[in-house]
Every structure is written in C-alpha cells, then in structure tokens.
Amino acid sequence: MVTGSDFVPTDDDIAIVAVSQTPAYRLWNDSEQMLIMRCVNDLLGSTGMDRNDVQFTIAGSCDYLSGAPFAFVSNIDGVGAWPPVYESHVEMDGAWALNEAWHRLMLGDIQTAFVIGSGKSSPGTPRHVFPLQTDPYTAAPLGLDYPSIAGLQANALINAGKATERDFAEVVARSRRAAMSNPNAQVSGDHSVDELLAKPHYSSPLRLHDLPPISDGAAAMIIARGKRALELTDRPVWIRGIDHRIESHHLGLRDLSSSPSTKLAGEKVGVHDGPVDVAELMVNFSHEEIILREALGLQDHPNVNPSGGPLSGHPIMATGLVRIIEVARRIIEGEAHRGVAHASSGPALQQNLVCVLEGGN
Amino acid sequence: MAKPCAVIGIGQTKYKSKRIDVSLEGLVREAALRALADCELTFADIDAIVVGKAPDALEGVMMPELSLADALGAVGKPIHRVHTAGSVGASTAISGANLIESGRYERVLVVCYEKQSEGNATWALSGGRSGGQGAGGSFAPWIRTYITRSGAPEHIGWKVATKDRLNALKNPYAHLHLKDISIEKVRESPMLWDPLHYLESCPSSDGAAAIVLGSEAAAKKSPNKPAWVIAHAKRTEFGQFPGRDTVYVQAGVDCATELYKKAGITNPRRQIDCAEIYVPFSWYEPMWLEGHLIAPFNEGWKMTDSGATELGGDFPVNMSGGVLSSNPIGASGLIRCLEAANQVRGTAGEYQVDGAKVALGHAYGGAAQYFAMWIVSSELNPTFN
Numbered sequence: 001m002v003t004g005s006d007f008v009p010t011d012d013d014i015a016i017v018a019v020s021q022t023p024a025y026r027l028w029n030d031s032e033q034m035l036i037m038r039c040v041n042d043l044l045g046s047t048g049m050d051r052n053d054v055q056f057t058i059a060g061s062c063d064y065l066s067g068a069p070f071a072f073v074s075n076i077d078g079v080g081a082w083p084p085v086y087e088s089h090v091e092m093d094g095a096w097a098l099n100e101a102w103h104r105l106m107l108g109d110i111q112t113a114f115v116i117g118s119g120k121s122s123p124g125t126p127r128h129v130f131p132l133q134t135d136p137y138t139a140a141p142l143g144l145d146y147p148s149i150a151g152l153q154a155n156a157l158i159n160a161g162k163a164t165e166r167d168f169a170e171v172v173a174r175s176r177r178a179a180m181s182n183p184n185a186q187v188s189g190d191h192s193v194d195e196l197l198a199k200p201h202y203s204s205p206l207r208l209h210d211l212p213p214i215s216d217g218a219a220a221m222i223i224a225r226g227k228r229a230l231e232l233t234d235r236p237v238w239i240r241g242i243d244h245r246i247e248s249h250h251l252g253l254r255d256l257s258s259s260p261s262t263k264l265a266g267e268k269v270g271v272h273d274g275p276v277d278v279a280e281l282m283v284n285f286s287h288e289e290i291i292l293r294e295a296l297g298l299q300d301h302p303n304v305n306p307s308g309g310p311l312s313g314h315p316i317m318a319t320g321l322v323r324i325i326e327v328a329r330r331i332i333e334g335e336a337h338r339g340v341a342h343a344s345s346g347p348a349l350q351q352n353l354v355c356v357l358e359g360g361n
Numbered sequence: 362m363a364k365p366c367a368v369i370g371i372g373q374t375k376y377k378s379k380r381i382d383v384s385l386e387g388l389v390r391e392a393a394l395r396a397l398a399d400c401e402l403t404f405a406d407i408d409a410i411v412v413g414k415a416p417d418a419l420e421g422v423m424m425p426e427l428s429l430a431d432a433l434g435a436v437g438k439p440i441h442r443v444h445t446a447g448s449v450g451a452s453t454a455i456s457g458a459n460l461i462e463s464g465r466y467e468r469v470l471v472v473c474y475e476k477q478s479e480g481n482a483t484w485a486l487s488g489g490r491s492g493g494q495g496a497g498g499s500f501a502p503w504i505r506t507y508i509t510r511s512g513a514p515e516h517i518g519w520k521v522a523t524k525d526r527l528n529a530l531k532n533p534y535a536h537l538h539l540k541d542i543s544i545e546k547v548r549e550s551p552m553l554w555d556p557l558h559y560l561e562s563c564p565s566s567d568g569a570a571a572i573v574l575g576s577e578a579a580a581k582k583s584p585n586k587p588a589w590v591i592a593h594a595k596r597t598e599f600g601q602f603p604g605r606d607t608v609y610v611q612a613g614v615d616c617a618t619e620l621y622k623k624a625g626i627t628n629p630r631r632q633i634d635c636a637e638i639y640v641p642f643s644w645y646e647p648m649w650l651e652g653h654l655i656a657p658f659n660e661g662w663k664m665t666d667s668g669a670t671e672l673g674g675d676f677p678v679n680m681s682g683g684v685l686s687s688n689p690i691g692a693s694g695l696i697r698c699l700e701a702a703n704q705v706r707g708t709a710g711e712y713q714v715d716g717a718k719v720a721l722g723h724a725y726g727g728a729a730q731y732f733a734m735w736i737v738s739s740e741l742n743p744t745f746n
Contacts, residue, residue: 063444064423067484069416070446073727076597081730084598086619088452091417091424100441100456107363107461132423137384139524140422244439246430264437303525346427351440
C-alpha cells in the first residue's frame, strides 16, 4: 500500500537521486574496484552526469576483508580521481558513508555526492577474521566468532521467551522465498519451515540457513540537495532522517534479547511519525529480525525485507547500504511512499543505524 | 549554511615507542579525558564521537570503534570511524567539524590514535606484504626528484631534521627529546633510503590525541579560548599513473587553493602566522611549502635555508616538533590540527608563536595522494590584508 504525507521538501532537504548495486556473488573473480566501477558507471548513465559533476565522494570498505592494509586506496580506481577529487572514506558499512555525506551536504556549499559501499569476503574466512572485532585482550584471543556470538544471542532470545527455533525458521523461509524475485540475491528458494527445522544445528540454536551467505558485492548511490535533486530525477527519495547508536562491546553488560541502540535511533528519526510502507533490516542472522522488529515497533509489519535481506546476500560493507537502496528503489518505483532502512555493525547488533526515506516532489 | 565550529578542548598523551602501561582503551581514554578537562566537560556533554586511525592491521584490531566505544563514553551515542591513510588525523578532524557545521550537534569528541608497538608498522605500510620498502622507500625517489629539479643543497634536509628536534625539546608530549641534536649528527647518521638519513626520518610512536569541537554556543560557554575552524579542504588523486607529478602534487595544489579561497586568504606566506605541516621525512617541509603555494615553485628550500620556518622566523613550521618528533600515524594528522589550534588559542607553552592569530594544520597520506587541511583562527571572522 502506498501512503501519502504532507512533507514538502525544500532546498535544504537531501534526496537519493539514483541507486545501483551489483548482485551478491559467492566469488567475484575480479577486483573490488571493478565491482565499484560497475555501480559508478550505472549511476552516471542513469543520471546523465559526468564524473566531475559529482562534488564529493565517500566510500565504506574494510581492509581486513581484503587482507591488506590500505586496501581501500585502490578502490578509488573504480570511482575516478583525476583531476583530483574531494573524497573521504569510512572503515564502516556504506550506510555510515551515507550518514557522513548527508551531514556534509547540509553545509550547503556543494550539491551532490557519491556514496559507496563495497566488500569482498571471498578471499578470507569470515569466521577467522571477525573475532578481530571483539575486545583484543579478553575476547579476540579466544576466537569468539560471529556464528558463536549469534548463537548466544539467539539463545538469550529463546530464554527470554521472545522466540522459538520455529520463529527463526519462519524468518528464513520467508526471506528465501522473497529472494526468488530479487535478481541480486545469492541464495533463494521455497522451503517449508518443517524442512528447515529438520536440518542439524550449526551454532545452536542456529542452523546453517540461519546464517548469511558469504558474498562479494558493491552498492552505490548519488545524493543531492533539494533543487539539484529535482534537476536530476523526477522521483527523488528524500532522506528524512538518519541516526545511529552503539552499545557496549562487553556482551555480558547487554541484554542480548533486545536492541536498545536500534530503538533509540528509531525514536530519534521518527520511524512512526508517518506510515511505514516497507522496511529493510540488516538481519545478519535470522533471530535478529525478531529483535529488530521489536526495537522498531514493526512486530507484525507485513512488508519487512521484501528483497530477502542479508540472509539472501551479504556483501559485507555494502549490506547496510543495500538495505537503504532496496527501500529507495521501492519508493522510486512507486511501490512505497515512505520506508525504513536499518544497518548494523559489530557482533550481536552492537551498533545500529536507522534511516527514514520518503518520496515526493 | 555551515554553522561555525571551534576547537574548545585539546588533549594529548605522552608519545613514546611503547606505551606498555596502557591498553588501547586506556590510551584513547587518556587523551579524551584531557581534552574534556581542558573544556571542563565530561563524556555526558558529548553528542557524537569520531574515531580515526590508520590501517586496523597496525594493531590487529578490526573496526576498533566497536571495542573502544565504552572507553570513549560512546555507549548510547553515535560513533563513526574514518580511515584515509596518513591523512586520517586531519580527515577525522574535518569529519567532526562537518557534524558541528551541519547544525545537528553541539559538541563532538574527535579521537585519533596509533599504538604502533602492538604490530609491525613497516609491514603494514608496505600493504601487508613482506620485504616491503616502507614509507621512506616510497618517498625517497620523489625527494631525490625534488632535489634535482629545484637545485636544493643537500643540507636542507639535515636542517629541517635538526630544527624540528630542537622544537620538540620545548614540547613535553613529544616522543623524541634529542638534547644533543645537530646538523652534523643528522648528516653522520646512517643512510636509510638515499637521500634520507636515519635522523631525517620520523619515529614509530604509541599515542593518542583528542579534541572537543563545539558550536558557536558551546564555544561561548567554554571556559578557555576557542580556536575557530574557518576553513577546511580535502583532495585525493590516483597514486600512480604515467606522467603523474609526485613532487608538486596536483591534489595538494588544489587542496590548498580551495582552502585559502574558503578562508579568504590571498597571500598564505604573509596571512598565515604559522603552520603544522605533515613532515615525516625532512625534505617534505620545503616540498609542501611549494606544493601548498606558501613558497614559489622550486624555492621552498630557500625558506627553510633562510631560517624563516624556525621558531622566531616569519613563517614557523612544526613548532611542536612535528611528525619528525612524534609519529603515532593515525593521530599524527590530528596532532597537526590541534597544535595549530594551540597556537591561535595561545596555549602552546614554550613553543608558542607570539601573537599567532591564524594557523594551518595539514596532513597527507598514501602515495602522497591524500590531502586534508584546515585553517584555525583566534577570531570567528578574521579579515586579511
């Protein structure tokens, strides 16, 4: 259902004017720059802009995925940097690059920005890499990895009486079914809940299908201030708000069955200040959808992760930006008028970003 | 319209080879608490936190804002992490300034650090490949090109190395306190990467630096003098392509041009009182004086040779001792930016430039391809003649 609103954008409002993403690949047997270049060329083609018309560029990527310090430096080969460009980089998901670009355009002196997120997980073993995100003194030496931490969190959810393993399987079944109509999905299929529950545990109470696939991919968008946005597209998607919050990295200090940082970010951006037509949540593990729905007040919402979400494709460092793109695309195509996108960083949903998008001229 | 932004608090740790007395959390917290104390605030007064550092592989901690969130009082708040190679410290300061200038935040804490003793910096600076040439090995051929092109005499590098170490003796936070430094000692030190001698190279340091940035209202409420951020600029270009000028780098020229234009500066040599410029190897002082339009082309070395860049000269450079005296890589750019602020606040202690009102903070990185710079002033709207 598409809903209306009394929002009237001004020149100080900032809109997504074009979006692009590569499919999520299990193995992209070429460089990360080539993934980025595909998105950049796509965006320039769809807006008719020249590279030098885009006044600011900011990318999110992670050296550790490539296994090389300064890996991000070569990523500018995919964007272009001659003549020299005004550019920056966050060692975070592209959703945080969007957050920085959004703030930068508020200053008013420049009108347009590229926002990019990219990652190739295939060269390494995520189970070995990601423990390096945990406390370097007390946790990382133990090799406490994402699936193990996710298992602890899923268990906390069950112990709190908030979910069952069947609920997790239902998330997976729905996500994979939704992904069947997503050309960028890596994993999709029609599975019954009972069929999924018959599989063995992997990181109890989670099964392998409760985990995201290992993916390579990139995503990018062009954003622009009010007037310029209307010159570039007749279907701008306005960024009504972005907020992000973090929690303690000490798992023992957190109630793992809830996400207060998502809840707070959602309140700050006013998720429910208008109707929510669609939501794309960065559900890295199936049980997280239940936690995130609760935190955002979307418990019974009928249109969460229509793309299939990260369970169908998880190009780390682009996954969060892809959520924003999936909502924007639905607004551009007229399937939705107002939507919510969510990105996360860190083990067990430690850090969360919430973005509200709205269409209209 | 961009809202005014000021540096209202400054904090640094002592820089040294190994800070084995503190964890990573302890290190960043030390700088952050000093910056907060400088403006009589606590973590509760901070709206958002920005963290910057060079590659995660230097310490082996991936996306460290996650495990530092508690130590930086960030729980329940926004925190984000910047990484733009060696320029990251200045990029992080600019990222923090953007948050204030957007009008969305009143007080932002910016923290940068490196604990190089936790890893192998030369390995990491070689892109994680063994047998790498390190940063000096990358820059030495370009320095030789500069010497050939400009006709600069060999002693210019020794002179910069000596001057910055003498300045460092006045800075209690500086890593290197070489009391008997002299041009002869620099010249006689081992040759590392021709033409760079050992004493013409930066040290490898542990350390953290922090600033509190505030809005105009926050600056007015602050107990100490603010340093107003009157302009900032960034530029990036490819690290290599045929015909690239790696000495007089176009991105550096463009970055300075944009910076001065935004600040209203038409004659940087005369209108800027002093500068903290990222000089990890001695020759980069004259190279960036030219490359950032402070000295005429091929004449940066004459500024150095004349003593203009010494404390007491007409354009002092790296009064704090610079990167040649302290180099926790990820923090080094922020240190340049905050030392510029120290000068215009009048809080630079023994290395204060008398009456400094306008100062430049600068960093560069990668294959001399990333540039981030800001101008701070004791006045919100300085006028230039």
